[in-house]
């Protein structure tokens with residue numbers, strides 16, 4: 352180990368910081384880790400675009416309106432706004448238009464939900480449901 356962060360350099364004059372990395376190195380590491388996560392996620396998103404190729408919501412009007420769909424996080428455990436620090440995989444994401452994703456009566460405001468029918472989550476068939484009062488109405492279901 353060499354450089355500013357080593358024990359040899361920090362020694363007994365800064366006992367409290369003997370094992371601590373200098374802030375600048377921590378920040379570089381964090382940025383590199385973030386960049387690696389971003390890159391991996393971009394690859395996963397590109398895969399989702401190829402896999403789904405259009406908004407997956409059954410019979411969605413966006414197809415006629417020619418809205419460009421976006422890659423949306425659809426697993427609840429990571430939060431639908433995306434995660435920070437872990438790579439989202441294609442199984443956690445789906446190609447959906449902005450209306451379905453975050454418009455009024457959308458996934459984000461709880462007006463719609465996606466039920467995974469297999470452990471493959473979004474890589475497998477899903478059921479698409481819309482809230483009607485206190486019940487959920489099935490808008491469509493994919494088959495394998």
Ligand SMILES: [Zn+2]
Pocket residue numbers: 406407408411412413414447448449450451
């Ligand atoms: Zn749509």
